[in-house]
Amino acid sequence: MSKQFVAIVTGANKGIGLGCIRTLARRAPSSYLNKRVKAKSSVIYLASRDAERGRAALRDVSAAKGVDVQLAVLDVTSGESIEKFAEHVRERHGGIHALINNAGTAEGVGGRTALFDSDTVDWVFKVNYDGVHAMTDAFLPLMHPQGRIVNVSSGMTYTASPELRERLLKVGSVREADAYMEEFKSAVRDGTAGKLGYPAQVYASSKILLNALTKGFAAENKAAHPNLLINYINPGWVRTDMGGAGAPLTPEQGADTACWAAVEDISGRSGVGFSNRAEIEW
């Protein structure tokens, strides 16, 4: 692996993802993780599914000395797109240090319908659950032994019933998380998701199961890679296209905990959630 620190942020052409890019472009060189891995310079990939939107965002980013911010065209719902980018990173750098799985979508924003049905589950989960799953599968083999994966979740995960939360907090493998996800999908088809403790919202349910998936990946990697830290964060309510104009936090404020969990000293914690730089119970 080269002496370059390498980080990737998905869905980074706007909103919290772009906030992460701006923050890392400034902070990476002096970060805890850069020092630990003795990086001589940094490459931060601004990943956007649309090249033009990515280029426009890139023009607006200023970086500290020694930081190169590059565009990656990446659609997290396309296996081909993910594999092509992973291959590029493997060839160019040999590995990565930080991956922020930020790309996300929701029903009911941008004119999209807010139904609680299987079609909506399919398109929302394709990004919010399967996208994170596929990115993690592709980039885990490239992670530095002290690397970080941060999944951007939501405060709406608190809408899970206490019983469901208890069950999901115990998830110990990716297979288990996937089984919960399949159970949820079939319950939506049968109209029984509420009985399992899910809210009648696809977006919130996708993030509830994303927390479980994060725990699954963390648990599976703990023994072989004890210093590879995999966590989820709640960014708060952020002024973006998804959060709306009334949200109190700027995108950079919303990016703070994600970037902290990606590059600062988090005391070796893995498989947990953070909000405002503090560990949360769920």
Ligand SMILES: NC(=O)c1ccc[n+]([C@@H]2O[C@H](COP(=O)([O-])OP(=O)(O)OC[C@H]3O[C@@H](n4cnc5c(N)ncnc54)[C@H](OP(=O)(O)O)[C@@H]3O)[C@@H](O)[C@H]2O)c1
């Ligand atoms: N804003 C909030 O208050 C809030 C609160 C809690 C959690 N979150 C989470 O924070 C993350 C970022 O949200 P945001 O508020 O910044 O929303 P946003 O402004 O709508 O940005 C979402 C980003 O995800 C990208 N994206 C969507 N589908 C994608 C795909 N298939 N492949 C790659 N990129 C894709 C979008 O790209 P395009 O521009 O091409 O559509 C965009 O860059 C999401 O995971 C969201 O659930 C947000």
